[in-house]
Amino acid sequence: MLDKRMTVDDIVGQLSDGMTIGIGGWATRRKPMALIRAIARSNLKDLTLMAGYGGMDIGMLAATGKIRKLVFAFASLDHFPLEPHFRNARQAGAFEVLELDEGMYHWGLRAGAMKLPFLPTRVGIGTDIINQSGFDFKFVKSPYEDGEEFVAMPALVPDVALIHAHRSDERGNLLNLSVDPIFDELLVRAAGKSYATVEKIVTTAELDMKKNSRYNLVERTMINGVAEAPLGAHPSSAAPDYQLDLKHIKTYVESAASPEAWAEYKAKFIDVSEADYQTAIGGEEAVKQLPVPIY
Amino acid sequence: MTQNSYSLAELVIAACAEVWRDNGEVMATGIGPLPRIGAGLAKLSFSPAIQTTDGEVWYTSEPVGPGKRNSEPEYEGIANYDRVFSALWSGRRHALVGPVQIDRFGQANISVIGDHKKPKAAMLGARGFPGNSISHPNSFFFPNHNKRAFVEGEVDFVCMAGYNPARYRNGQPPKGLDLRRIITNLCVMDFGGPDHQIRVISLHPGVTFEEVQDNTGFPLAKIADEIPVTPAPTAEQLELIAKIDPNNVRATVFKDNPAGDRRAA
Numbered sequence: 001m002l003d004k005r006m007t008v009d010d011i012v013g014q015l016s017d018g019m020t021i022g023i024g025g026w027a028t029r030r031k032p033m034a035l036i037r038a039i040a041r042s043n044l045k046d047l048t049l050m051a052g053y054g055g056m057d058i059g060m061l062a063a064t065g066k067i068r069k070l071v072f073a074f075a076s077l078d079h080f081p082l083e084p085h086f087r088n089a090r091q092a093g094a095f096e097v098l099e100l101d102e103g104m105y106h107w108g109l110r111a112g113a114m115k116l117p118f119l120p121t122r123v124g125i126g127t128d129i130i131n132q133s134g135f136d137f138k139f140v141k142s143p144y145e146d147g148e149e150f151v152a153m154p155a156l157v158p159d160v161a162l163i164h165a166h167r168s169d170e171r172g173n174l175l176n177l178s179v180d181p182i183f184d185e186l187l188v189r190a191a192g193k194s195y196a197t198v199e200k201i202v203t204t205a206e207l208d209m210k211k212n213s214r215y216n217l218v219e220r221t222m223i224n225g226v227a228e229a230p231l232g233a234h235p236s237s238a239a240p241d242y243q244l245d246l247k248h249i250k251t252y253v254e255s256a257a258s259p260e261a262w263a264e265y266k267a268k269f270i271d272v273s274e275a276d277y278q279t280a281i282g283g284e285e286a287v288k289q290l291p292v293p294i295y
Numbered sequence: 296m297t298q299n300s301y302s303l304a305e306l307v308i309a310a311c312a313e314v315w316r317d318n319g320e321v322m323a324t325g326i327g328p329l330p331r332i333g334a335g336l337a338k339l340s341f342s343p344a345i346q347t348t349d350g351e352v353w354y355t356s357e358p359v360g361p362g363k364r365n366s367e368p369e370y371e372g373i374a375n376y377d378r379v380f381s382a383l384w385s386g387r388r389h390a391l392v393g394p395v396q397i398d399r400f401g402q403a404n405i406s407v408i409g410d411h412k413k414p415k416a417a418m419l420g421a422r423g424f425p426g427n428s429i430s431h432p433n434s435f436f437f438p439n440h441n442k443r444a445f446v447e448g449e450v451d452f453v454c455m456a457g458y459n460p461a462r463y464r465n466g467q468p469p470k471g472l473d474l475r476r477i478i479t480n481l482c483v484m485d486f487g488g489p490d491h492q493i494r495v496i497s498l499h500p501g502v503t504f505e506e507v508q509d510n511t512g513f514p515l516a517k518i519a520d521e522i523p524v525t526p527a528p529t530a531e532q533l534e535l536i537a538k539i540d541p542n543n544v545r546a547t548v549f550k551d552n553p554a555g556d557r558r559a560a
Contacts, residue, residue, distance in 0.1 A: 026376065054420075074420035082418060093413030099406060101425035103380045122469050123426035126402075126456025132411070139464070149464060180352050180375040294363060295350030 004172045006225040008232075008274065011195045012038045014225075015160060018068070020048040022109075022158030022191050024184040025236060027055040027078045028244045030176075032164040032197050034232035037277065040064040040270050050158050051075075052105030053182065055236060056252060059085035060270070063262060067095040069134075071156065073102040077249055079293065084256030098134045101127075106183050108156035112190025120150035161191035164233045165217060166241055168196060169204040172223035175215045177240055185218045194222055197229035199241050231278055231287050243290040248281060301528050303480060304329060304545040306499060306555035307436070308536055309528040310478045312336040314391055314434040320344040321431075322374070322388040328361045328544045330391040330436050335360060335539040336532060345389075348374050362542035383423070386471055389432040391478075392424070396443075396450040397435060399493060399513035401457035401474040401486055403428075404450035411452050421454040428455035429469040438548060440479035440510050447512035458491035480549065482507050483525055488516030497525040500556035527555060 012035065015021065021039075025031040036057050039047075046068040051058050054075040061067050063085040075083035089095065100108070104123045111119040120140050124130040130137040130151055140152040163184045167175040174196055176184060188194040209216060235252065237244035255265035268280055281287060311333025315323050323345040325334035331350070335358025338345050349359045354372035374382070382388055394403035395418060405424060409415030427433055433455065437444050453462070457474065460466045477484040477493065481502045488494040494516035495507055504522055508515055528536065536545070546552040 072420055074422045076419055087417040090407075090417035091414055097411075099411070099421055101421055102423040103384070103426040106377075106380060121426075122429050122471065125425075125429055125469055126453070126459070126462045126472070127421070127425045127428070128406075128411070128453040129421060129425050179373065182376050 002171045004223065004225045005170050005201060006195070006227045008034050008038050008197060008227050008229055011035060011162070011197075011225055011227055012042055012044070014193070014195065015039070015044055017044060018046045018048075019159045020050060020157075022050040022156070022161040022187050023054070023057045024161065024163030024182065024187050025055075025057070025233070026053040026182045027074075027076050028236045028249065029180075029182070030164050030178060030184075030233050030238055031055055031057050031236040032162045032232060033057070033234060033236060034197055034229040034274055035162050035195075036060050037270050037274075039066060050156055052100065052102065052109075054086070055083060056249075059083045059252075062086050062089035062094065063256070064266075064270075065094070069096040069098070071098045071100065071105075073100050073105045077253065079246055080249060080253050084253050085262075088256055096134055098132060099129060101129060104129070104153050105156065106186065107153045109183055109186035109190045111153060111155035112157045113186045116155060118152040118154050121153050122150060124151040124153070156190055158187070158191045159193070161187045161194040163188065163194065163196050164229070164238060165196050165198050166200070166238060167207060168198040168201050168226040169207055170201060170226070171204070172196070172220040172226050173204060173207060173209070174198065174217045174220070174223060174226070175207055175212050176217040177215050179239075181217060188218050188222050193224045195225045195227070196223055197227050197232040199230055199232065199238060201226065201228045229274065231281075231284060234281060234287055242287045243292055245281070245287065245290055246293060300559070301533060301555040302546065303499070303553045303555050304548050305528050305533060305536055306525060307478055307480070308333045308336055308545060309532050310483050310497075310525055311391055311436060312340070314476050314478075315342045315345050315389060318342060318345060318389050318432070320346070320387070322346050322382050324348070324388060324390040326390070326392045327436060328540075329548055330393070332360055332536060332540050332545060333391065334358065336535055339535050339539070340532065346372070358539050360540040360542065361544040362540075365541075380426070383427060383430050386431045388430075389434070389475070390427055391434040391436060392427070393436045393438075394424070394455065396446050397437070397477070398446050398448065398450045398457070400449070400459035401455070401491070401493070402450050402453045402459060403435065403455035403457070404452050406452040406454050408451055421452075424454035425456065428457070428472060430471045432473040432475050434474075434476040435478070437477065437479045440481040440507065442510060442512045445511040445513065458486065481510065484515070487518070492516045494518055495522055497523045499525045500527070501558040
């Protein structure tokens with residue numbers, strides 16, 4: 001019987017120093033935060049983080065000194081537009097960056113997913129994105145009559161992809177019940193290995209795949225392991241199961257004000273077990289009742 | 296409130312709406328309260344075909360203003376992330392965005408102030424600005440027209456491409472580059488001067504060209520010797536604005552919510 005169940009710590013145990021790790025989700029939506037917290041607690045170092053659509057994943061790993069290089073298009077907490085821990089680290093020159101356009105990042109994942117070395121795009125032309133010292137962007141000319149010149153966006157190929165989804169069976173058949181799956185599928189396809197945390201591991205029958213086919217993120221052959229992590233996206237959202245926690249995000253934002261404030265946040269919310277974390281945030285009941293945010 | 300009384304925010308909203316006039320059936324994205332209400336105003340009046348979102352992921356039948364809602368809007372389509380890129384790369388979008396800096400070429404920045412490796416101020420990151428800029432029409436809103444926003448040289452990190460020949464390997468920007476208007480707390484401008492020079496096309500009531508020029512880091516062109524005054528919102532437009540923005544978020548954008556005609560204050 002195929003059984004890919006793991007724990008969050010098992011997944012983090014698969015990571016090693018210097019790895020390139022791709023993170024799914026978007027800003028405050030479906031970030032694999034249980035995994036991020038576990039990485040923040042670990043001894044891992046010198047990571048290259050690919051977090052194109054970044055939020056607290058970038059901020060928390062920046063604040064705990066895990067990042068050697070960041071590949072991203074933005075870091076934002078959406079309702080709080082600026083990610084304060086990311087800002088602090090950037091302004092201290094704490095890590096190298098490769099800054100991309102959101103669509104270029106998507107294009108790079110798509111190239112990775114298609115096992116192509118690059119995909120052509122106009123995006124980046126005329127901007128400083130293609131003038132960064134961290135990467136020597138090349139150009140490619142259309143072989144057809146138009147002869148147009150494009151940026152050759154290189155494939156983004158993380159060693160490991162980490163995503164959060166809603167349901168899985170023990171074989172790694174996933175359901176991502178979000179209205180918007182973002183680019184988690186491409187990230188998984190681009191990565192060497194992929195691990196998912198899910199709100200709940202259920203039986204294959206309970207996935208009700210015939211009804212939920214559109215939510216089946218990717219075929220299970222692409223998923224190396226699944227860990228049940230209820231509230232594992234908190235404080236980002238895993239709608240429809242629960243919404244983002246604006247009050248907690250505010251506490252997190254305020255924790256960037258001073259080293260003492262960060263130490264306090266870290267002691268209370270990161271250097272604890274997931275069970276204690278859930279108690280600290282008011283438990284499942286409180287999280288399930290979080291209001292739908294206004295955009 | 297007399298019939299002719301309107302706030303600066305309402306004047307700006309009406310000017311923002313104008314960017315979507317005669318755009319056809321496109322996705323209209325207004326970032327920030329005033330551009331967003333402006334898109335709604337365009338949709339409810341002269342550009343009913345434009346498609347606007349709830350600010351998250353849904354296209355809605357009626358424009359959705361900022362802040363709390365009394366009821367769930369009617370959804371007419373989905374603007375999931377993948378589809379947003381498909382739509383914007385097709386060119387069927389006109390975005391009105393609020394960068395931190397802009398320069399004489401229309402190059403705009405939301406990434407960093409200072410050196411990119413170790414910035415004085417790290418902001419968002421480039422987001423989708425590079426792709427937007429060369430794919431579809433773009434306009435801009437600046438709540439504070441000053442030399443920190445309208446910089447003297449080039450912006451610190453070019454996130455949005457502009458009309459700067461030196462930035463293109465063949466001297467020509469991609470065909471999709473189409474910068475339309477800049478709306479500020481002082482005036483409305485376009486890129487209609489010689490070689491796309493930024494040009495003042497209307498001054499808000501009581502504002503002079505000299506004041507605008509003094510607050511801009513590069514020389515501006517004029518549409519005419521006598522620059523027109525930015526049209527005041529009509530009574531009908533003010534009603535629609537109030538309908539789109541029942542929470543009056545527009546009153547919080549400018550400090551003390553000043554009058555649209557500063558001479559009336």
